[in-house]
Amino acid sequence: xxxxxxxxxxxxxxxxxxxxxxxxxxxxxxxxxxxxxxxxxxxxxxxxxxxxxxxxxxxxxxxxxxxxxxxxxxxxxxxxxxxxxxxxxxxxxxxxxxxxxxxxxxxxxxxxxxxxxxxxxxxxxxxxxxxxxxxxxxxxxxxxxxxxxxxxxxxxxxxxxxxxxxxxxxxxxxxxxxxxxxxxxxxxxxxxxxxxxxxxxxxx
Amino acid sequence: xxxxxxxxxxxxxxxxxxxxxxxxxxxxxxxxxxxxxxxxxxxxxxxxxxxxxxxxxxxxxxxxxxxxxxxxxxxxxxxxxxxxxxxxxxxxxxxxxxxxxxxxxxxxxxxxxxxxxxxxxxxxxxxxxxxxxxxxxxxxxxxxxxxxxxxxxxxxxxxxxxxxxxxxxxxxxx
Numbered sequence: 474x475x476x477x478x479x480x481x482x483x484x485x486x487x488x489x490x491x492x493x494x495x496x497x498x499x500x501x502x503x504x505x506x507x508x509x510x511x512x513x514x515x516x517x518x519x520x521x522x523x524x525x526x527x528x529x530x531x532x533x534x535x536x537x538x539x540x541x542x543x544x545x546x547x548x549x550x551x552x553x554x555x556x557x558x559x560x561x562x563x564x565x566x567x568x569x570x571x572x573x574x575x576x577x578x579x580x581x582x583x584x585x586x587x588x589x590x591x592x593x594x595x596x597x598x599x600x601x602x603x604x605x606x607x608x609x610x611x612x613x614x615x616x617x618x619x620x621x622x623x624x625x626x627x628x629x630x631x632x633x634x635x636x637x638x639x640x641x642x643x644x645x646x647x648x649x650x651x652x653x654x655x656x657x658x659x660x661x662x663x664x665x666x667x668x669x670x671x672x673x674x675x676x677x
Numbered sequence: 678x679x680x681x682x683x684x685x686x687x688x689x690x691x692x693x694x695x696x697x698x699x700x701x702x703x704x705x706x707x708x709x710x711x712x713x714x715x716x717x718x719x720x721x722x723x724x725x726x727x728x729x730x731x732x733x734x735x736x737x738x739x740x741x742x743x744x745x746x747x748x749x750x751x752x753x754x755x756x757x758x759x760x761x762x763x764x765x766x767x768x769x770x771x772x773x774x775x776x777x778x779x780x781x782x783x784x785x786x787x788x789x790x791x792x793x794x795x796x797x798x799x800x801x802x803x804x805x806x807x808x809x810x811x812x813x814x815x816x817x818x819x820x821x822x823x824x825x826x827x828x829x830x831x832x833x834x835x836x837x838x839x840x841x842x843x844x845x846x847x848x849x850x851x
Contacts (some may be wrong), residue, residue, distance in 0.1 A: 483739045483782050484738060493702075568738055569692065569694050569738070613696075
């Protein structure tokens with residue numbers, strides 16, 4: 474069971490991507506995919522949206538899985554393994570989660586389960602790079618997310634011009650020299666095939 | 678949902694991020710079609726975002742909503758007033774009652790202020806459009822909701838979860 478997280482700040486398009494990615498990853502019943510969605514706002518809006526699509530989804534509300542409810546997340550991972558044994562679990566943490574802490578929590582759940590970790594895919598919203606990286610506002614949190622990424626997906630590229638996409642890529646590269654950076658539009662489907670390929674071949 | 682075990686304060690609190698969630702039942706004497714509901718929901722999201730900014734928020738993480746009705750579901754959200762608001766979903770026929778869940782995550786103001794903005798925004802837009810807030814309850818999950826349940830069972834589940842509302846529980850008067 475491979476656990477892949479789709480992280481990134483609030484409003485960057487994680488839920489939309491998770492929906493599309495999960496369908497593509499599942500293929501024509503080639504792979505079993507389960508989803509874990511976490512929200513801090515006490516109301517699991519995203520979970521309900523995904524649930525209506527017919528995917529197997531587990532909501533974790535009431536706190537962040539990278540810290541506050543890490544133990545619940547670990548228990549959930551183990552239960553999913555035990556009850557469903559999917560090939561892949563896609564995890565959508567809250568928009569304020571720290572990816573390396575989500576990895577640690579997933580490993581906790583994997584002590585008694587055969588799991589491997591997929592890439593930490595971090596979305597970066599091309600429509601508001603300056604706002605996200607403003608150090609007086611959210612900069613520290615967002616740069617931590619970017620630094621923790623194995624793959625950075627510049628999201629909503631359909632909503633901005635090429636120069637803005639280049640600007641976002643340049644900004645995130647300054648914080649993470651190693652991660653692969655790719656362009657993503659869940660609206661047009663750009664980048665989703667690439668992400669599926671990366672998840673399938675990824676080795677820890 | 679499983680019992681949630683909280684280990685500590687959230688990492689996000691260090692960054693001044695606060696969240697608030699509420700579920701409510703809204704009704705209107707005249708039936709509402711999907712264009713009306715989507716427009717109302719989009720305006721509600723923008724109103725909440727604007728009120729958060731007026732209370733000192735520095736950044737809107739997101740204001741999201743999920744509306745359930747017997748004729749289908751609608752989702753509306755915004756990441757900030759300047760970004761606009763968007764909605765998806767359709768209703769198969771006009772409805773008089775809807776259930777809305779709102780999730781507001783904002784940076785720069787405490788939870789009490791997010792709560793005030795969320796409630797004020799919801800009530801203001803609902804009132805303006807002729808909807809009354811019949812019941813509302815903080816931190817309500819719609820976890821037992823099953824999308825394959827019959828319409829009757831599904832409404833029953835929503836009503837049960839809104840029972841004993843922690844903010845208001847007004848008689849419907851319908």
